[in-house]
Amino acid sequence: MASKYSIGVDLGGTSIKFGIVSYDGKIYKKMVLPTFAEKGPAAVVKQIKKGVNALLKNDPKKVLGIGIGAPGSVKLKKGTVEYPPNFPNWGRVHLGRSLEKSLGQKVYVENDANAAAIGELIFGIGKKIGSFIMITLGTGVGGGIIFERRLFRGETGAAGEVGHVTIDINGKRCNCGSYGCVESYLGNSYMIRDAEQLLSEHKDSVIHHILNNDMELLTPKVIFDAANAGDEFSINFIKNLGSKLGYGLVSVINILDISTVILGGGVSGFGEFLFIPLEAAIKERVLKPLKTRLKVKHSKLKNEAGIKGAAALVFYRK
Amino acid sequence: MASKYSIGVDLGGTSIKFGIVSYDGKIYKKMVLPTFAEKGPAAVVKQIKKGVNALLKNDPKKVLGIGIGAPGSVKLKKGTVEYPPNFPNWGRVHLGRSLEKSLGQKVYVENDANAAAIGELIFGIGKKIGSFIMITLGTGVGGGIIFERRLFRGETGAAGEVGHVTIDINGKRCNCGSYGCVESYLGNSYMIRDAEQLLSEHKDSVIHHILNNDMELLTPKVIFDAANAGDEFSINFIKNLGSKLGYGLVSVINILDISTVILGGGVSGFGEFLFIPLEAAIKERVLKPLKTRLKVKHSKLKNEAGIKGAAALVFYRK
Numbered sequence: 021m022a023s024k025y026s027i028g029v030d031l032g033g034t035s036i037k038f039g040i041v042s043y044d045g046k047i048y049k050k051m052v053l054p055t056f057a058e059k060g061p062a063a064v065v066k067q068i069k070k071g072v073n074a075l076l077k078n079d080p081k082k083v084l085g086i087g088i089g090a091p092g093s094v095k096l097k098k099g100t101v102e103y104p105p106n107f108p109n110w111g112r113v114h115l116g117r118s119l120e121k122s123l124g125q126k127v128y129v130e131n132d133a134n135a136a137a138i139g140e141l142i143f144g145i146g147k148k149i150g151s152f153i154m155i156t157l158g159t160g161v162g163g164g165i166i167f168e169r170r171l172f173r174g175e176t177g178a179a180g181e182v183g184h185v186t187i188d189i190n191g192k193r194c195n196c197g198s199y200g201c202v203e204s205y206l207g208n209s210y211m212i213r214d215a216e217q218l219l220s221e222h223k224d225s226v227i228h229h230i231l232n233n234d235m236e237l238l239t240p241k242v243i244f245d246a247a248n249a250g251d252e253f254s255i256n257f258i259k260n261l262g263s264k265l266g267y268g269l270v271s272v273i274n275i276l277d278i279s280t281v282i283l284g285g286g287v288s289g290f291g292e293f294l295f296i297p298l299e300a301a302i303k304e305r306v307l308k309p310l311k312t313r314l315k316v317k318h319s320k321l322k323n324e325a326g327i328k329g330a331a332a333l334v335f336y337r338k
Numbered sequence: 339m340a341s342k343y344s345i346g347v348d349l350g351g352t353s354i355k356f357g358i359v360s361y362d363g364k365i366y367k368k369m370v371l372p373t374f375a376e377k378g379p380a381a382v383v384k385q386i387k388k389g390v391n392a393l394l395k396n397d398p399k400k401v402l403g404i405g406i407g408a409p410g411s412v413k414l415k416k417g418t419v420e421y422p423p424n425f426p427n428w429g430r431v432h433l434g435r436s437l438e439k440s441l442g443q444k445v446y447v448e449n450d451a452n453a454a455a456i457g458e459l460i461f462g463i464g465k466k467i468g469s470f471i472m473i474t475l476g477t478g479v480g481g482g483i484i485f486e487r488r489l490f491r492g493e494t495g496a497a498g499e500v501g502h503v504t505i506d507i508n509g510k511r512c513n514c515g516s517y518g519c520v521e522s523y524l525g526n527s528y529m530i531r532d533a534e535q536l537l538s539e540h541k542d543s544v545i546h547h548i549l550n551n552d553m554e555l556l557t558p559k560v561i562f563d564a565a566n567a568g569d570e571f572s573i574n575f576i577k578n579l580g581s582k583l584g585y586g587l588v589s590v591i592n593i594l595d596i597s598t599v600i601l602g603g604g605v606s607g608f609g610e611f612l613f614i615p616l617e618a619a620i621k622e623r624v625l626k627p628l629k630t631r632l633k634v635k636h637s638k639l640k641n642e643a644g645i646k647g648a649a650a651l652v653f654y655r656k
Binding site for chain 1 (some may be wrong): 467492496498507514515516517585588589591594597601623624626627631
């Protein structure tokens with residue numbers, strides 16, 4: 021089986037990442053191209069072709085197909101990508117069908133959060149655990165649901181929007197239009213804005229020193245480094261994020277009765293500072309019979325989750 | 339097909355309701371017996387046998403099987419009912435297997451909230467709509483998930499606990515141990531307690547007059563009657579419940595991507611006083627692509643949902 025390969029295409033707003041991935045989850049060759057999202061669908065499709073052809077050129081490996089993880093809503097049948105955020109003038113594009121014709125390869129398109137879940141199923145923790153909630157902590161908070169080794173897509177492929185689970189109906193305004201969404205606390209830009217505000221009242225935090233008082237340079241990585249250096253403010257800040265995500269997951273677990281949670285994406289790099297309060301928050305409040313079943317795990321795919329998730333679409337059988 | 343029948347057994351904490359139900363959803367004959375839950379499993383099993391035998395006696399109709407809707411966690415394979423609330427000394431009882439032997443009939447056991455959802459699928463709105471979230475508003479707030487004509491049970495059969503979705507992590511304590519659960523606002527006893535408290539500040543409400551100032555007599559029905567009589571307090575009280583349930587459902591719909599909600603149970607009798615603010619609350623906050631898909635409907639099974647849901651288990655094919 022290790023001789024089987026697929027190509028994974030991670031379609032982002034600014035860059036497209038490509039990789040040839042083997043059936044046992046190793047990236048054999050990879051590359052990156054700019055997306056040119058602002059030039060419209062035809063330009064983006066051209067970039068995808070360019071990348072795929074470059075990967076296959078001079079390479080004897082036969083691939084089983086091409087998987088694309090795309091933002092926005094995806095219709096499986098024609099591989100249609102609808103209204104992806106940060107892709108102006110995109111509308112509704114039959115990405116899969118159009119690429120199949122011109123590349124002469126099977127093309128599988130899926131929403132990027134769902135692709136991440138399938139990646140974890142095929143190459144990661146899902147090899148041993150067949151039902152889990154996959155959460156990707158990055159710019160946004162994405163989610164995908166795997167139940168009994170199958171992706172739960174819902175009616176339109178949008179299931180698993182863990183980022184827009186409410187934890188406080190009177191809470192912060194979220195960009196989605198609702199209030200108190202998990203993403204309005206855990207999403208990258210929200211988190212940084214909150215930290216900036218709190219730091220103005222915590223002059224003793226080592227973050228001021230690290231940034232030389234230039235708050236423009238604040239990133240989740242800086243907060244993590246400060247926590248690692250023992251900074252009390254940063255440790256408590258991450259702890260609070262962990263609790264909030266945990267309380268949001270209580271609703272998700274009570275609805276789905278799926279007790280394994282896998283966290284991936286950049287912010288999951290907060291590690292135990294995040295994971296310990298998160299697990300404690302879920303255990304404190306989830307329905308009693310589910311408490312003992314709970315497992316919280318760190319994704320195995322790390323920063324190659326995008327390419328591997330897309331490549332996994334080719335190996336995934338419903 | 340109308341010549342096919344099954345027996346539905348609605349196992350409650352104080353009484354057991356039995357009915358012979360036809361394939362087209364008509365109750366042909368019914369009866370009620372006390373549960374004797376306090377006497378332990380053997381006594382309860384005896385009551386079930388007694389009821390089923392009484393229904394079948396002197397009746398030429400051949401039934402396809404017996405369906406039982408039971409509280410607590412249910413394991414399908416042996417029809418095991420585990421730790422049902424309000425059944426002392428019950429523990430783990432192989433109800434299905436034990437009844438099959440002694441009655442000589444196929445027996446199907448399912449959790450009562452799931453049975454209500456299957457009832458709606460087979461006999462109600464589900465005849466036309468294959469994916470929906472069924473919510474039963476009564477003593478508690480129960481839920482069941484139907485996706486593409488199949489029950490989504492989760493890992494232990496407990497999926498769909500809409501009552502224990504959080505709307506405010508700093509909200510009211512719920513009997514489940516969490517805070518700000520939907521049930522801690524909408525559950526019968528919570529609702530009545532809240533209304534009593536508010537009524538002490540609303541001396542102008544017609545409820546005081548209806549009850550002759552005896553708050554012990556307050557029920558959801560009284561609040562509904564007062565709302566129907568134009569009582570502003572009661573109309574606003576129900577409106578507030580509708581909004582809270584709606585905000586809770588935003589999380590559920592965003593996770594499941596299932597946009598049809600069916601409400602049943604006694605409190606759904608609040609009708610438009612509840613449904614209009616509920617639908618408005620969901621539309622206000624659910625993710626944009628799901629807003630136009632939303633449908634909120636009133637269960638067709640009304641107060642026969644218990645028996646019909648149980649009977650439907652026999653006709654349901656996974």
